[in-house]
Amino acid sequence: MLSCSLGSQWNNFQTVSLLFRQRQATIQQLDHIFQHYSNGIMSSFATKAKVVFVLGGPGAGKGTQCSRIADRFRFTHLSTGDLLREEGSREGSQYGTMIEEHMRDGKILPVDVTCSLLEKAIKSSGNSMFLIDGFPRNQDNLDGWNRRMSSKVDMQFVLFFDCTEEDCVKRCLKRGLNGSGRIDDNLETLKKRIQTYNKHSLPIIQYFQGTGQIKTIDAGPDADQVFSQVESAFLASGF
Numbered sequence: 001m002l003s004c005s006l007g008s009q010w011n012n013f014q015t016v017s018l019l020f021r022q023r024q025a026t027i028q029q030l031d032h033i034f035q036h037y038s039n040g041i042m043s044s045f046a047t048k049a050k051v052v053f054v055l056g057g058p059g060a061g062k063g064t065q066c067s068r069i070a071d072r073f074r075f076t077h078l079s080t081g082d083l084l085r086e087e088g089s090r091e092g093s094q095y096g097t098m099i100e101e102h103m104r105d106g107k108i109l110p111v112d113v114t115c116s117l118l119e120k121a122i123k124s125s126g127n128s129m130f131l132i133d134g135f136p137r138n139q140d141n142l143d144g145w146n147r148r149m150s151s152k153v154d155m156q157f158v159l160f161f162d163c164t165e166e167d168c169v170k171r172c173l174k175r176g177l178n179g180s181g182r183i184d185d186n187l188e189t190l191k192k193r194i195q196t197y198n199k200h201s202l203p204i205i206q207y208f209q210g211t212g213q214i215k216t217i218d219a220g221p222d223a224d225q226v227f228s229q230v231e232s233a234f235l236a237s238g239f
């Protein structure tokens, strides 16, 4: 009699513990499903960072105008050239020599180097609006960006500073004489940079012209006059 009641109690215990485990498993599954769907809903609501690409020949005035845009419209200015120069002079950087050689030869660095620096700068900025100055400068830059970054941000438009070759060279030489300390503000490197620009960067600008994403600015006049065109372009885009 006693062993029979112990036996039925044991059976009850086993049934309850089975039901308990099934309940836990169901809760876990529901949790999983909830998380999956809520992540989807959250990411579709999350606002992506806004990016404006800034292109133009060497010395066209990209940096000068970017710092004014940053002040006026609260963008973070990411100069690709500055990020590369910083990385190049960082003690222990594995890219130091490579960056110096490419810059001196007027060549464009592989996108993985550049894109990693841009991504890091975007993540650490705390802002959500970026001017990406001097990028994408060739097809490799554009392809790498599309692979790694394009789905994470909203590219708004491309600001193109249209400047004559003569003005570009004059401005860079003057920048060098005024003490820029840059290894590429000299006539020998500038000839190579202009060649690189014509061969590799202009096709990217033409590509964006084809997609209707370019806003062209006449970069010939003085910096104030250039900025009034730039300001109009940003205001017209709702900034």
Ligand SMILES: Nc1ncnc2c1ncn2[C@@H]1O[C@H](COP(=O)(O)OP(=O)(O)O)[C@@H](O)[C@H]1O
Pocket: 056, 057, 058, 059, 060, 061, 062, 063, 064, 065, 171, 172, 174, 175, 219, 220, 221, 222, 223, 224, 226
């Ligand atoms: N509109 C302008 N007219 C004349 N000189 C300019 C103008 N904009 C910039 N500069 C000067 O030309 C040089 C190159 O400008 P910068 O903004 O550094 O060009 P980029 O970033 O395109 O290389 C700088 O010394 C700058 O002071």
Ligand SMILES: Nc1ccn([C@H]2C[C@H](O)[C@@H](COP(=O)(O)OP(=O)(O)O)O2)c(=O)n1
Pocket: 056, 057, 058, 059, 060, 062, 063, 080, 081, 082, 084, 102, 103, 106, 107, 108, 109, 110, 114, 133, 134, 135, 136, 137, 141, 184, 193
């Ligand atoms: N996307 C980029 C941008 C710059 N670089 C390298 C090669 C360029 O000649 C140098 C200098 O670029 P930077 O944008 O500072 O030059 P400018 O402002 O046009 O005079 O950096 C690059 O390799 N890839």
